[in-house]
Amino acid sequence: MTDRNVTVTPGWLDWYRGPSTPAFVLPPGAVDAHCHVFGPAAEFPFAPERKYTPVDASKHDLFALRDHLGVDRNVIVQATCHGADNSALVDALRDAGGRARGVATVRPDVTDAELRRLHDAGVRGVRFNFVRRLVDAAPREALETVARRVAPLGWHVVLYFEAADLPDLESFFASLPVPLVIDHMGRPDVTAGPDGPGFARFLRFVEANDVWVKVSCPERLTVTGPPALDGERHAYRDVVPFARKVVEEFTDRALWGTDWPHPNLKDHMPDDGLLVDHIPHIASTAERRRALLVDNPSRLYWPEEAR
Numbered sequence: 001m002t003d004r005n006v007t008v009t010p011g012w013l014d015w016y017r018g019p020s021t022p023a024f025v026l027p028p029g030a031v032d033a034h035c036h037v038f039g040p041a042a043e044f045p046f047a048p049e050r051k052y053t054p055v056d057a058s059k060h061d062l063f064a065l066r067d068h069l070g071v072d073r074n075v076i077v078q079a080t081c082h083g084a085d086n087s088a089l090v091d092a093l094r095d096a097g098g099r100a101r102g103v104a105t106v107r108p109d110v111t112d113a114e115l116r117r118l119h120d121a122g123v124r125g126v127r128f129n130f131v132r133r134l135v136d137a138a139p140r141e142a143l144e145t146v147a148r149r150v151a152p153l154g155w156h157v158v159l160y161f162e163a164a165d166l167p168d169l170e171s172f173f174a175s176l177p178v179p180l181v182i183d184h185m186g187r188p189d190v191t192a193g194p195d196g197p198g199f200a201r202f203l204r205f206v207e208a209n210d211v212w213v214k215v216s217c218p219e220r221l222t223v224t225g226p227p228a229l230d231g232e233r234h235a236y237r238d239v240v241p242f243a244r245k246v247v248e249e250f251t252d253r254a255l256w257g258t259d260w261p262h263p264n265l266k267d268h269m270p271d272d273g274l275l276v277d278h279i280p281h282i283a284s285t286a287e288r289r290r291a292l293l294v295d296n297p298s299r300l301y302w303p304e305e306a307r
Contacts, residue, residue, distance in 0.1 A: 015261035020273035031297035034257025047083030057261035059092035130161035215243035228274035243282035
């Protein structure tokens with residue numbers, strides 16, 4: 001629950017309580033490469049400029065889900081409701097005992113000392129949001145400045161945008177001096193099909209640049225479902241061909257994550273255990289599953305282990 005003095009956005013869907021035990025057993029070392037913490041608001045207040053107010057989703061809740069699903073490590077992504085105050089993120093990273101890395105939100109005037117503090121806490125990337133309903137303006141100049149600032153740390157930039165906006169953004173994204181990680185496959189229009197021109201353009205962009213792709217959030221992209229509820233282990237069939245195409249074509253650059261606690265969903269709240277059972281449908285071999293879940297996120301977020 002969220003602090004009683006904070007009014008949750010009307011219609012907000014609470015995260016799924018009591019997720020099922022997955023039938024698919026994750027390989028040792030599996031990483032949930034996209035998840036969040038919200039608050040608790042009484043301890044880590046939400047940003048005044050936020051576009052939504054969520055239900056609390058604490059580090060303790062996240063780590064309990066991690067252990068229940070059989071995940072070994074997490075990549076915790078700063079949520080827009082916390083703005084550029086990364087306190088909740090840093091607190092979770094420090095309490096994770098080395099089992100989490102972070103993606104922060106920083107402004108162009110961030111100090112070198114703050115960047116070093118974030119790095120020491122486990123931050124390895126910064127996130128920029130280009131989804132118009134979630135931000136007031138596309139922050140190109142700010143992103144360019146921040147990318148230059150974090151490049152010496154070996155960080156990357158995580159980008160969240162919608163497929164229709166890629167033609168206006170791809171040349172700018174390609175000019176950035178750091179690796180790029182794309183959230184949720186660039187939010188494709190799944191009604192257009194995985195061989196349609198929109199997704200083909202996205203795949204060409206990935207091929208031509210230093211880009212990693214998260215095959216996450218089928219619950220956010222789906223049109224026809226069925227949802228990951230009530231024991232459904234063949235969920236989101238309309239999204240499967242898109243994610244499978246990414247995993248097959250970019251086996252060494254694909255990442256997976258739950259997106260827990262699933263902010264801003266309007267239709268349903270998925271059972272996270274069934275989201276794990278979705279993985280074999282998009283990664284069809286043991287080798288691809290190991291790359292997706294273990295090798296790729298480890299190489300990106302724990303590169304020191306490969307030295």
